[in-house]
Amino acid sequence: MNSSLILSAINQDVPLDENEAGYLESVLISRPFKRGEMIVSSGEPARYMMFVNAGYLMTYFTDKDGVEHVMHFAATGWWCGDIYSLSSHQATIYTTKGLTDGEVLFLPRSAQEQLFEKYPVFDKYFRIFFQNSLIRQQLRFVENYVNTAEERYDAFKLRYPGMEQYVPQKYIASYLGITPEFLSKIRKRSVLK
Amino acid sequence: MNSSLILSAINQDVPLDENEAGYLESVLISRPFKRGEMIVSSGEPARYMMFVNAGYLMTYFTDKDGVEHVMHFAATGWWCGDIYSLSSHQATIYTTKGLTDGEVLFLPRSAQEQLFEKYPVFDKYFRIFFQNSLIRQQLRFVENYVNTAEERYDAFKLRYPGMEQYVPQKYIASYLGITPEFLSKIRKRSVLK
DNA sequence: AGTAACACTTAACCTGGTTTAAGATTTTAG
DNA sequence: CTAAAATCTTAAACCAGGTTAAGTGTTACT
Numbered sequence: 001m002n003s004s005l006i007l008s009a010i011n012q013d014v015p016l017d018e019n020e021a022g023y024l025e026s027v028l029i030s031r032p033f034k035r036g037e038m039i040v041s042s043g044e045p046a047r048y049m050m051f052v053n054a055g056y057l058m059t060y061f062t063d064k065d066g067v068e069h070v071m072h073f074a075a076t077g078w079w080c081g082d083i084y085s086l087s088s089h090q091a092t093i094y095t096t097k098g099l100t101d102g103e104v105l106f107l108p109r110s111a112q113e114q115l116f117e118k119y120p121v122f123d124k125y126f127r128i129f130f131q132n133s134l135i136r137q138q139l140r141f142v143e144n145y146v147n148t149a150e151e152r153y154d155a156f157k158l159r160y161p162g163m164e165q166y167v168p169q170k171y172i173a174s175y176l177g178i179t180p181e182f183l184s185k186i187r188k189r190s191v192l193k
Numbered sequence: 194m195n196s197s198l199i200l201s202a203i204n205q206d207v208p209l210d211e212n213e214a215g216y217l218e219s220v221l222i223s224r225p226f227k228r229g230e231m232i233v234s235s236g237e238p239a240r241y242m243m244f245v246n247a248g249y250l251m252t253y254f255t256d257k258d259g260v261e262h263v264m265h266f267a268a269t270g271w272w273c274g275d276i277y278s279l280s281s282h283q284a285t286i287y288t289t290k291g292l293t294d295g296e297v298l299f300l301p302r303s304a305q306e307q308l309f310e311k312y313p314v315f316d317k318y319f320r321i322f323f324q325n326s327l328i329r330q331q332l333r334f335v336e337n338y339v340n341t342a343e344e345r346y347d348a349f350k351l352r353y354p355g356m357e358q359y360v361p362q363k364y365i366a367s368y369l370g371i372t373p374e375f376l377s378k379i380r381k382r383s384v385l386k
Numbered sequence: 387a388g389t390a391a392c393a394c395t396t397a398a399c400c401t402g403g404t405t406t407a408a409g410a411t412t413t414t415a416g
Numbered sequence: 417c418t419a420a421a422a423t424c425t426t427a428a429a430c431c432a433g434g435t436t437a438a439g440t441g442t443t444a445c446t
Contacts, residue, residue: 063339071335084328093335116320120313127309127316130323135277137330142264142286144337145370146256149403169424177338182403184425342433361393375433377395 001030006051006105009077014125023118027111033098040096046085048106052078055102056166060174061093070174073099073163079129099166149178150186194223199244199298202270207318216311220304226291233289239278241299245271248295249359253367254286263367266292266356272322292359342371343379 003025010016016024029048033039033055040046042061050057057074059082071094074080085092086109107115115122143152153176157164164172173183196218203209209217222241226232226248233239235254243250250267252275264287267273278285279302300308308315336345346369350357357365366376 061335069335069338071331083324084331087324087328116317120316123313123317123320124309127320127323130320130327131276131280134323134327134330135280137327137334138264138277141330141334141337142254142262144334145262168422170422178402179404180424181405181426185403188425363393372434373394374396374435378433381395 001025001028001105002053003028003105005053005077009051010125013128014121016121020119020121024115024122027107027115029106029108030103031106032103033101035098035100038095038097039104040082040092040094042093042095043091045089046082046092046109048108049079049081049083049086049112050096051105051107052076052080053103053105056099056163057096057102057104058099058167058171059094059096060171061095068174069177070171073160073167073175075160075163076102083130144177149176149182150190152176153183153186194218194221194298195246196221196298198246198270202244203318206321207314209314213312213314217308217315220300220308222299222301223296224299225296226294228291228293231288231290232297233275233285233287235286235288236284238282239275239285239302241301242272242274242276242279242305243289244298244300245269245273246296246298249292249356250289250295250297251292251360251364252287252289253364254288261367262370263364266353266360266368268356269295276323337370342369342375343383345369346376346379 006028007016007021007024010024028051030053031039031050039050039057040048052074054076056076057080058070059072059074059080060068060070062068072080080096082092082094084090085094112122116126143155147155153172156172156176169183170180173180176183199221200209200214200217203217221244223246224232224243232243232250233241245267247269249269250273251263252265252267252273253261253263255261265273273289275285275287277283278287305315309319336348340348346365349365349369362376363373366373369376371379
């Protein structure tokens with residue numbers, strides 16, 4: 001298992017000594033995945049934080065009418081996982097699946113708890129990580145009700161330059177909070193301009 | 194200054210020893226406020242995390258058309274503050290003002306940074322705090338596009354039972370992401386039922 | 387008490403986005 | 417290579433919620 005990516009990601013926020021890095025490596029579990037494969041399914045309690053070591057992922061939930069809503073995409077080098085389910089032990093409502101072939105590293109819940117107990121540096125790392133995640137989430141919340149669907153689509157294209165080629169349009173529409181039909185309309189409009 | 198509330202709030206997540214508690218108390222600044230008074234105004238960089246020691250607050254931002262959007266309310270015993278502005282040193286887009294008379298405790302940015310350096314227990318406390326905040330923010334994000342305005346209003350009433358009496362309807366409407374006129378329509382509809 | 391400023395309601399009309407349904411194109415599996 | 421399945425587009429009818437504007441409470445200041 002190649003853990004150079006996760007170590008360098010963490011080292012950007014906090015320095016890890018050999019013991020800390022070694023212990024982290026020893027509890028990670030490699031999980032390769034295929035395009036379209038489900039890595040976590042809704043209904044089961046989340047058991048891992050996941051670090052994308054290669055490839056692209058997406059996470060969505062299915063509402064009472066069976067409609068899938070994409071919450072976010074995750075690129076190589078990003079974390080993902082349902083922290084609500086992890087900390088409450090409730091079943092997750094989210095499904096995570098591969099958009100490409102790739103590999104995630106599992107950090108099991110119990111291992112993460114031990115990480116926090118043994119090495120306070122991981123409290124600091126995840127304090128910074130959750131803080132940044134919260135900032136992004138708040139920003140997206142604000143953008144979602146200030147901007148129109150068309151502005152959100154433009155923002156999506158700017159922020160995830162290569163992403164469009166990996167992600168079917170219906171998932172982009174879902175991420176934007178609109179129907180695939182309406183996304184078609186927007187795209188047609190912007191070609192004419 | 195009475196810091197028993199903030200200490201007991203923190204002690205629910207992590208135990209503080211005398212040094213840690215004493216140091217925290219020594220850096221907090223009391224800031225009483227009046228109903229309607231602005232505590233932080235948009236345009237200036239945020240300089241404090243704030244803990245509501247008494248009363249109710251609300252935080253909103255003003256969009257390009259001058260419309261105010263309520264992000265959240267904060268009751269006694271809750272933290273609030275713009276962590277994006279705090280960590281980026283950019284001007285905040287949010288304004289925080291009193292819904293009642295009350296008091297906040299300011300935790301200045303530099304003091305918080307020192308807290309993290311000196312006492313790792315605060316990394317743990319804020320790691321847990323940001324994690325829980327992120328969970329709530331994600332939940333609200335999901336609810337906002339799964340539920341209709343009427344369902345969101347019902348949820349608001351359930352979740353903040355006493356709140357309606359302190360908060361003008363136009364702010365509730367804004368929190369729900371709708372116009373005051375449409376909230377009126379909803380309220381009329383639900384009386385008729 | 388009087389009045390100006392603000393908060394809330396009602397109603398007519400408007401718009402961004404959804405729904406439904408059908409056809410066209412692309413992807414996948416055998 | 418081909419057929420089935422999935423995806424994308426178009427278009428018309430429809431709806432949730434917004435906009436505008438006018439009227440009715442409420443507050444708060446002098």
